[in-house]
Amino acid sequence: xxxxxxxxxxxxxxxxxxxxxxxxxxxxxxxxxxxxxxxxxxxxxxxxxxxxxxxxxxxxxxxxxxxxxxxxxxxxxxxxxxxxxxxxxxxxxxxxxxxxxxxxxxxxxxxxxxxxxxxxxxxxxxxxxxxxxxxxxxxxxxxxxxxxxxxxxxxxxxxxxxxxxxxxxxxxxxxxxxxxxxxxxxxxxxxxxxxxxxxxxxxxxxxxxxxxxxxxxxxxxxxxxxxxxxxxxxxxxxxxxxx
Amino acid sequence: xxxxxxxxxxxxxxxxxxxxxxxxxxxxxxxxxxxxxxxxxxxxxxxxxxxxxxxxxxxxxxxxxxxxxxxxxxxxxxxxxxxxxxxxxxxxxxxxxxxxxxxxxxxxxxxxxxxxxxxxxxxxxxxxxxxxxxxxxxxxxxxxxxxxxxxxxxxxxxxxxxxxxxxxxxxxxxxxxxxxxxxxxxxxxxxxxxxxxxxxxxxxxxxxxxxxxxxxxxxxxxxxxxxxxxxxxxxxxxxxxxx
DNA sequence: CGCGCTATTGAGAGAGCTCAATGTGCGTGG
DNA sequence: CCACGCACATTGAGCTCTCTCAATAGCGCG
Numbered sequence: 001x002x003x004x005x006x007x008x009x010x011x012x013x014x015x016x017x018x019x020x021x022x023x024x025x026x027x028x029x030x031x032x033x034x035x036x037x038x039x040x041x042x043x044x045x046x047x048x049x050x051x052x053x054x055x056x057x058x059x060x061x062x063x064x065x066x067x068x069x070x071x072x073x074x075x076x077x078x079x080x081x082x083x084x085x086x087x088x089x090x091x092x093x094x095x096x097x098x099x100x101x102x103x104x105x106x107x108x109x110x111x112x113x114x115x116x117x118x119x120x121x122x123x124x125x126x127x128x129x130x131x132x133x134x135x136x137x138x139x140x141x142x143x144x145x146x147x148x149x150x151x152x153x154x155x156x157x158x159x160x161x162x163x164x165x166x167x168x169x170x171x172x173x174x175x176x177x178x179x180x181x182x183x184x185x186x187x188x189x190x191x192x193x194x195x196x197x198x199x200x201x202x203x204x205x206x207x208x209x210x211x212x213x214x215x216x217x218x219x220x221x222x223x224x225x226x227x228x229x230x231x232x233x234x235x236x237x238x239x240x241x242x243x
Numbered sequence: 244x245x246x247x248x249x250x251x252x253x254x255x256x257x258x259x260x261x262x263x264x265x266x267x268x269x270x271x272x273x274x275x276x277x278x279x280x281x282x283x284x285x286x287x288x289x290x291x292x293x294x295x296x297x298x299x300x301x302x303x304x305x306x307x308x309x310x311x312x313x314x315x316x317x318x319x320x321x322x323x324x325x326x327x328x329x330x331x332x333x334x335x336x337x338x339x340x341x342x343x344x345x346x347x348x349x350x351x352x353x354x355x356x357x358x359x360x361x362x363x364x365x366x367x368x369x370x371x372x373x374x375x376x377x378x379x380x381x382x383x384x385x386x387x388x389x390x391x392x393x394x395x396x397x398x399x400x401x402x403x404x405x406x407x408x409x410x411x412x413x414x415x416x417x418x419x420x421x422x423x424x425x426x427x428x429x430x431x432x433x434x435x436x437x438x439x440x441x442x443x444x445x446x447x448x449x450x451x452x453x454x455x456x457x458x459x460x461x462x463x464x465x466x467x468x469x470x471x472x473x474x475x476x477x478x479x480x481x482x483x484x485x486x
Numbered sequence: 487c488g489c490g491c492t493a494t495t496g497a498g499a500g501a502g503c504t505c506a507a508t509g510t511g512c513g514t515g516g
Numbered sequence: 517c518c519a520c521g522c523a524c525a526t527t528g529a530g531c532t533c534t535c536t537c538a539a540t541a542g543c544g545c546g
Binding site: 181182183193194197198200201212 | 523
């Protein structure tokens with residue numbers, strides 16, 4: 001397992017060009033390591049955070065609860081992500097951030113992040129870029145939820161997640177750890193858990209991939225990508241997702 | 244009608260604290276004024292723009308076409324917006340940008356924007372903030388499309404749009420120019436045009452507002468806000484939207 | 487005065503939902 | 517090492533929002 005900040009460096013490396021000074025600054029970033037339990041909130045709507053959270057191990061998610069009792073998961077976050085980076089600039093939270101499974105995070109003060117950005121404009125730029133890519137992912141989710149069938153939505157989200165994990169070196173050749181429950185998937189995709197279940201079974205029957213036991217296994221990446229109409233361009237990775 | 248850059252200054256003023264130097268820089272920004280026809284594309288997916296577009300009059304929209312022949316409108320843009328500000332940092336477009344109706348835009352080169360940000364860090368920060376608020380709007384759209392009924396989705400979008408227009412001074416007391424067609428609304432909200440029509444009629448019957456003849460008229464803002472569960476916090480306006 | 491775009495209405499269909507029950511795997515306590 | 521509890525996955529059955537297809541109406545413009 002890479003050391004703490006290494007995960008962040010990998011992430012930024014996947015989307016921006018860092019100088020060796022930038023990398024140096026990153027490695028000096030003071031982190032406080034903390035473990036979060038499944039579903040434990042790290043920040044809530046209306047909070048005014050003074051620190052950010054870097055995912056080191058495990059998955060997190062951002063979500064919103066609605067008055068009608070439903071909930072929408074806005075994003076899943078993987079190691080290397082800073083899910084609340086925006087709080088550096090947008091002082092008050094407009095949604096919630098929580099762990100998805102037990103996970104390890106590094107806490108960094110806004111002060112030290114601002115300090116680092118002042119010293120390394122390259123990092124400031126990389127951070128801005130990071131938030132813009134996040135926005136691109138949101139846009140793609142809008143398209144999914146708005147216009148894609150449950151079948152395609154699911155396939156698309158899994159393509160995206162696998163690609164993001166691969167970009168930070170967290171996949172094997174054709175599989176990865178992916179502990180999303182069907183209920184979580186349904187809240188992310190605007191579906192009911194029951195329908196996610198049935199759709200997942202259909203996809204399984206089609207043979208392009210399999211999701212179960214907290215593990216995603218790709219049997220036919222090409223086929224999956226095609227079925228999902230997945231074009232990784234919106235992830236703006238420096239090294240385009242190979243095949 | 245305010246002069247060209249004035250519209251942008253108003254916009255940034257609504258979301259950030261500008262110094263008088265910042266304002267000065269803005270007023271010196273070299274703009275090339277251009278008129279766009281309805282539906283005319285300004286930038287397309289995969290383009291690598293070298294300039295940005297500031298909306299001066301009229302409305303624009305960003306969209307994506309899907310292989311199944313449908314289309315998703317990702318965002319509507321109003322005067323004061325720079326819909327492709329992200330292209331400053333994310334070189335290649337991952338969606339399309341077009342006029343919604345005949346409109347007037349100011350074209351600014353990336354070079355002059357970068358120059359301005361270098362000179363006025365306050366503006367750079369305001370721009371970052373602008374893109375983050377845009378992302379917050381995307382998140383809210385995900386929630387709408389994922390978990391709100393057609394009725395609430397429509398009401399919510401209209402609340403949002405009215406609030407944004409008010410923030411840059413483009414509303415009368417209780418009405419504004421809003422030339423969205425029902426088809427455009429349907430593409431933005433993940434609905435069919437027919438259903439938008441029926442839902443709009445239902446809303447009209449409820450009496451909180453009326454949309455027709457390119458004009459939105461609010462009869463009962465409180466009621467509308469409540470029906471839509473609209474909380475303007477995510478727009479991060481400096482001056483909270485008064486009722 | 488007729489074309490073309492947008493809005494409206496009717497009718498039938500379907501993707502996805504809800505409610506409710508059953509199965510399955512796993513961690514904990516005895 | 518087994519039994520229980522609990523969370524998650526699976527299945528069945530009926531229902532409803534929202535969709536599609538198709539026709540009609542209204543309106544602005546050349």
